[in-house]
Amino acid sequence: MSIxxxxxxxxxxxxxxxxxxxxxxxxxxxxxxxxxxxxxxxGVADAAVKIAGVSKVLLADNAAYGHQLxxxxxxxxxxxxxxxxxxxxxxxxxxxxxxxxxxxxLDVQGISDISAVxxxxxxxxxxxxxxxxxxxxxxxAIKVLTVRATAFDPVAAEGGSATLEAVGAAxxxxxxxxxxxxxxxxxxxxxxxxxVVVSGGRGMGSSDNFQMLExxxxxxxxxxxxxxxxxxxxxxxxxxxxxxxxxxxxxxLYIAVGISGAIQHLAGxxxxxxxxxxxxxxxxxxxxxxxxxxxxxxxEALPELDNKL
Amino acid sequence: MKVLVAVKRVVDYNVKVRPKADGTGVELNNVxxxxxxFCEIAVEEAVRLKEKGTVTEIVAVSIxxxxxxxxxxxxxxxxxxxxxxxxSDSDLEPLAVAKCLKAVCEQESPDLVLMGKQSIDGDNNQxxxxxxxxxxxxxxxxxxxxxxxxxxxxxxxEIDGGxxxxxxxxxxxxxxxxxxxxxxxxxxxxxxxxxxKPLDTMTPEELGVDTAPRVTLLKVEAPAQRAAGIxxxxxxxxxxxxxxxxxxx
Numbered sequence: 001m002s003i004x005x006x007x008x009x010x011x012x013x014x015x016x017x018x019x020x021x022x023x024x025x026x027x028x029x030x031x032x033x034x035x036x037x038x039x040x041x042x043g044v045a046d047a048a049v050k051i052a053g054v055s056k057v058l059l060a061d062n063a064a065y066g067h068q069l070x071x072x073x074x075x076x077x078x079x080x081x082x083x084x085x086x087x088x089x090x091x092x093x094x095x096x097x098x099x100x101x102x103x104x105x106l107d108v109q110g111i112s113d114i115s116a117v118x119x120x121x122x123x124x125x126x127x128x129x130x131x132x133x134x135x136x137x138x139x140x141a142i143k144v145l146t147v148r149a150t151a152f153d154p155v156a157a158e159g160g161s162a163t164l165e166a167v168g169a170a171x172x173x174x175x176x177x178x179x180x181x182x183x184x185x186x187x188x189x190x191x192x193x194x195x196v197v198v199s200g201g202r203g204m205g206s207s208d209n210f211q212m213l214e215x216x217x218x219x220x221x222x223x224x225x226x227x228x229x230x231x232x233x234x235x236x237x238x239x240x241x242x243x244x245x246x247x248x249x250x251x252x253l254y255i256a257v258g259i260s261g262a263i264q265h266l267a268g269x270x271x272x273x274x275x276x277x278x279x280x281x282x283x284x285x286x287x288x289x290x291x292x293x294x295x296x297x298x299x300e301a302l303p304e305l306d307n308k309l
Numbered sequence: 310m311k312v313l314v315a316v317k318r319v320v321d322y323n324v325k326v327r328p329k330a331d332g333t334g335v336e337l338n339n340v341x342x343x344x345x346x347f348c349e350i351a352v353e354e355a356v357r358l359k360e361k362g363t364v365t366e367i368v369a370v371s372i373x374x375x376x377x378x379x380x381x382x383x384x385x386x387x388x389x390x391x392x393x394x395x396x397s398d399s400d401l402e403p404l405a406v407a408k409c410l411k412a413v414c415e416q417e418s419p420d421l422v423l424m425g426k427q428s429i430d431g432d433n434n435q436x437x438x439x440x441x442x443x444x445x446x447x448x449x450x451x452x453x454x455x456x457x458x459x460x461x462x463x464x465x466x467e468i469d470g471g472x473x474x475x476x477x478x479x480x481x482x483x484x485x486x487x488x489x490x491x492x493x494x495x496x497x498x499x500x501x502x503x504x505x506k507p508l509d510t511m512t513p514e515e516l517g518v519d520t521a522p523r524v525t526l527l528k529v530e531a532p533a534q535r536a537a538g539i540x541x542x543x544x545x546x547x548x549x550x551x552x553x554x555x556x557x558x
Contacts, residue, residue, distance in 0.1 A: 069475070070438065071447045093468040097450045100403065100435035104442035109404045109523035112433045122527065127432050128326040132335055135528040175478040176447035179463060183471035192469070196557070220558060228487075238453070238488055239471055244432070245487065247469070253557040263325070270535055274555045276547065282540075291538035291555065294547050304544040309558065 001030030001120055004081060005054075006089040006098065009036065009044040011066060016193045017090035019154035022053060024147040025088050026155065027117035031055050034162070035080065037073050039066025049164050052156040060167040067178035068094050074101035075171040081106055081142055085120070091146035091248075099146045108140035115151040129244040130267025149192065150250035150271055184239055188214075191240065194223035196253045199242055199269070202229035203258020203279065203298055210236055212302045213257060219309050225249065225269075227259045243268035258298045261286030278302070310420035310457070310479070311366045312355045315410060316348040316384050318377040319430045326430075328529040335529060344380040347425025349387075350485040353492040354455055355423050356388035363457050366390050368417055372409050374398050378508060385503035386495035392508040397520065403431075405513070405520040407439035412516035414444055419480060421462060426451050426484040437484035447477040451486040 003025040008015040018034070025032050032053055036045040037060040045059040058080065064072045077098070081087050087102060089095035091113045103110035115133070116124035122137045123145065191197065198217045200210055210224070217224045225242040226235065242249055244267040254272035259265060261277070261284055269275070270289055277290035280297050287293040294301060320326055321343040326335050344352075358364040369384035371377040372395040381392035395409045414422065427434035441448035449455070449464025453472065456463040457479075465474045467486045477483075495503070513520045541547045551558045 067473075070441070070450075074442060093451060093466075096434050097438065097448070100433075100438035101442045101448065103435070104404060104407060104439035107404070109402045110435055111524065112435060125432075126532065127529075128320070128335065128430060129432065130532060131326045132328050132529050133532050134526055135530075137525045137527055138523065139525065140523050173445075173447070175445075175481075176449075177476045179474040179476050181468075181471060181473040190470075232487075237471075238467055238486075239469065245427075253551070253555070270532075274551070274557050275535075275538075276551070287540070288537045289535045292547055292550055293538065293540045294544065295540060296544075301544055305548065308544060308548050 001028065001085040002083065003028060003030050003032050003086040003088060004084040005032060005034045006077060006087070006095065007034050007036045007044065007048055008090050008092055008094055009038060009041060011038045011041040012043060014044050014047045016154060017092050017149040019051065019157060020149035020152045021088050021090045021147045022051060022155045023152040024114065024117060025086070026053055027152065028086055028120050030085065033058060035060065035077065037065040037076055038068070039063045045164055049162040050158050050160050051162070052159040054160050054162040057162045057164050058167050059164060060169065062170050064170060064172035068098065069176050069178065070098045070101045071173035071176045072171050073098055074105055076169055077102045078105035079169055080167065084142065086143045086145065088145050088147055091148050095146045099144055103144035106142055106144065108142050108144055109138065110144035111136060111138060112146050113148050114145050115148045126267065129264050131263055148248060150248050184237065188217060189221065189223045191223040191225055191247050192249055194251055196220045196222035197225050197249050197251045198222045198255045198257065199225035199227065199259060200230055200257050201227040201259030202233060204230060204235055207235045216302060216306050219306065227262070227265045256286050256290070257302065259286055260284045261289065310364055311368065311417065312358065312364050313413065313417055313419035313422045314351050314355045314367060314369050314384065314389060315422070315424040316352065316369055316371045316380050317345040317425070317428045318342050318371065318373045318380045319345045319428050322346055322429055328531055332528045332530055334526070342376070344383050345425050345428045347427060347485050349492045350487070350489050351423040351425055352384045352387050352389060353490045354485060357490065358457065359388065368393065368419070370395065370410065370413050372397060372401055372406050381508055382503050383495065385506045386500045387493065391506055394508060394510045395516065396510055396512050401520050402522055402524060403433050403435035403439055404523065405518065406436050407443055408518045409513055409516055410440050411443040412518055421457070421480060422446070422482045424482070424484050426486055437482050441482050446480050446482050448482045448484070449475055449477050450484045452483050453486050453488050455483055455489065
């Protein structure tokens with residue numbers, strides 16, 4: 001078997017989800033090629049050749065791929081995919097945007113968000129907001145998969161010595177264009193790769209109160225997350241949402257403050273190693289998954305916790 | 310301009326879905342069914358574009374069983390002008406659904422296709438992107454803002470780390486995220502009026518679409534349960550446990 005992994009990057013840096021995706025490729029087994037498609041992304045390819053377990057890196061460096069527009073990148077991947085048994089991408093917003101477009105160009109039914117590899121054609125994935133785990137088997141010649149990063153341990157970023165090959169193919173559909181982007185700028189670690197995550201829910205009561213969480217997060221070197229309820233209430237922006245339809249996280253320590261624990265939220269954080277819940281409602285479902293639960297008013301417990309750490 | 314809105318009949322989002330005891334599927338007997346929440350947002354967006362005068366006709370389409378008529382009637386009550394049901398009693402995969410929608414696009418020639426980013430049953434998040442590949446239309450997925458101007462649609466997308474805006478040539482496909490809008494409730498007079506709006510029925514076979522499944526569902530099971538831990542009595546005890554027992558701080 002031969003597996004093509006689509007690297008996630010911003011033209012300057014390889015994103016960690018790529019390493020988890022390569023780990024899923026190793027679980028399938030076979031020769032692993034990584035595709036770095038972008039604009040001015042040669043440095044990313046140089047990093048990719050060092051990843052453990054990768055035998056070849058393909059570099060498709062063209063301005064048309066610079067913003068990962070699916071209209072341009074999907075035909076490139078579909079063209080390259082002919083030589084592979086599997087095409088894998090991380091189940092990030094970039095991977096989810098691209099992979100189905102590739103699958104349809106290949107006339108195959110992709111499989112989204114796999115959380116386990118049973119065999120080369122059989123995978124597990126969560127459905128119904130994580131309430132149910134399905135085991136599915138693909139009969140297509142090329143399997144196009146997106147990979148839930150938190151379900152696979154990352155491979156080492158160093159230690160490999162893959163060959164590097166340039167891909168000349170230029171695809172420019174010219175029917176979509178990048179206009180702009182507003183990325184959250186934060187000194188804190190990225191939510192999906194942080195070792196510690198502090199999250200707030202509706203119980204935080206207001207946007208201003210999230211500063212209490214930010215203070216605690218800075219002390220712990222943590223990222224700040226939120227439940228859908230807190231996002232819907234307008235306390236924080238949507239890119240902080242942890243849950244089935246938001247970010248999936250699995251840090252060493254997850255501290256849930258004022259979060260009741262709707263299944264939607266649990267689906268996004270229940271693989272965390274240690275879960276702490278602080279909530280004044282002792283019946284809150286979050287306590288059913290928490291290793292350490294503290295039934296308390298968060299407005300008293302948070303400052304106290306901040307002082308004692 | 311003309312908008313095609315795809316809607317799906319799914320288990321209502323308030324229902325807690327459980328696997329059947331024999332693991333062959335999920336328990337769907339006597340379960341409340343509704344329009345997929347992301348699709349409802351797509352309908353609402355189409356209606357708002359019509360209210361602004363940008364859109365002249367809204368065609369709602371659903372691929373599903375006969376009962377999916379109920380969800381199409383909901384879309385009609387919310388403001389769609391007419392509806393098409395592509396009747397299939399088996400649960401079609403995203404690729405087959407995208408092929409049906411492509412056939413409808415060929416018949417209807419919409420300027421814009423609005424659909425949910427994913428359905429809350431299969432959580433696949435594929436159909437819009439697949440329709441893009443099959444039609445060659447550009448795609449604006451996970452939309453939080455949609456602005457139609459000058460023969461293009463500007464779509465602001467919810468991406469990891471923030472927001473991205475793309476300009477797409479029409480016709481284009483837009484898939485909706487949660488915060489694009491808050492759908493209205495259908496009023497009783499509009500529900501009554503919706504019963505008289507046209508609803509055509511066809512089949513995938515009539516459209517020439519091969520819907521043979523590519524993926525076999527082998528088993529469904531409940532997720533591994535995480536055992537509940539302990540309740541601590543105070544912040545002091547919590548800090549002590551995290552330092553000395555869990556050793557995470």
